[in-house]
Amino acid sequence: MDASVRDDRVLPITRWVARIIIPFLAAAFLVLFGLPTRTTELFAWTIRPEMTPIIMGAGYGAGVYFFYRVSTVDKWHTVAPVFLGITTFTWFMAIATVLHWENFNHSHVTFFLWVVLYAVTPLLVPAVWVLNRRTDTGEPTVGDATLPRGVRVLGGIFGLVVTVSAVALFVAPELMVGVWPWTVSPLTARILAGWFALFGVVNGAVVLDERWSGARILVQSQLLGFSLVLVGVVRVWDNFDTSNVLTWGVVGGMVLYLGAILVLYLAMERR
Template sequence: MTEQKANLRRWMAPSGRGGQVLPITRWVARFIIPFLAAAFLVLYGLPSQTTTYFAWTIRPEMTPIVMGAGYGAGVYFFYRVSTVDEWHTVAPVFLGIATFTWLMAIATVLHWENFNHSHFTFDLWVFLYAVTPVLIPAIWALNQRTELGELEGGELRLPQAVRVLGGALGAIVTASAVVLFITPELMVGVWPWTVSPFTARILAGWFALFGVVNGVVVLDPRWSASRILVQSQILGFTMVLIGVVRVWTNFDPSNVLTWGVVGGMALYMFAILLLYIRMETG
């Protein structure tokens, strides 16, 4: 028993100076990656076959493509969590993921009847969103205790304008996501592609993740605190925009929101790509 307690302490303590990713955080990341990879392969690779391969039927294809792109970006993010040393480089994203998992859990309860209860992926979905709403915040709180809270001089920092704009965008998107999650009917009649109250809430969960990470990351001015987030977003938005081309027939070109949503994603993608190039090349 004493040896087991010693092993547990080693899992829950950094191996060197403060601010490091804990061993238990790495193992949680490795545990989550296969679930995200499987969801990515099904939703992004086979968006028209969710009845056969996923926990519930999703129509039309654009919604599973958005979800799949998000899970694909999540695979990259959690891979980086399992390999980086400094906690602050991944910490802000955990708060967005925690928000997302809670909204997914609530949506699951509210729309229980929509699931294919006989499919094994339903069991995986329920398991994932029963565990992660507790696991992700707990890991964040545990690892956050290692953060020194002091910024080292000379570190590359985000421009003040980027932090202000990012924080404002994050606050607006988060507030909008909460409203849409509570009243998904607001999306049903106006969204660029067909959504149900269930899929509207699922999309609102992804919007909330995006909003929270953009809002929280501005609290730490170091570029190193944003680099992995920006890399993940570039990957995710690239896949979503490719998906738009793949299933353009899902969209209503006469709907002004079609051009607002697609144009907004393209503009944001262009902006963060320019930011990344500028920060990495000096």
């Protein structure tokens, strides 16, 4: 079927890519979120303390939900913006792997899976986005609510600030190592910067599309991801330096953001 026909469909190749990625993300979620103290035995490298693998696991859990939706939805524009963030994230992961090659457990099967995943997806994900975006009409469907202009502008500004900050932390991870609320190494600082970049880019993407249907699944994924992270915060609160003002800024910021997008979601669903 011609991918240039603008009927907003999800192409078969997009669905198959999503189905192939889901098991990788599900396995990472189970190990990192479920067993964060056992990364030496079960993951590609040892991660200490537990809060970093919990954040990673929460992100992969949200990714399982997102790619499940990619494999089942009918309209491409409902999932398209997240592909931009995932592309950015995969490039951060690939570069961090090369820069910190010596930190990985090269004899573990999960290291092989990690390398395969982040050797392939930095090219595969944007290729799928480029191919499938040609089907999008860019037009709202009948009855589709539109995001308020103020929300889109605020989301765009916020996303830009987060993305620029993520790039800065990736380039100079020592900025994060000395001040972060829990202990991070240069490798884990760069990994977390990758997650921040994904978050920033998808928030910035709301500027490009006024359709609420184009943001709904993104917001649902974020609701799941941030909820899991905050559950993790409670689980490993002893990882945090409570004398560090940034602890309260990071945790409080996540709570406020989760509350804000929940209010947005409920308000938009009532329209």
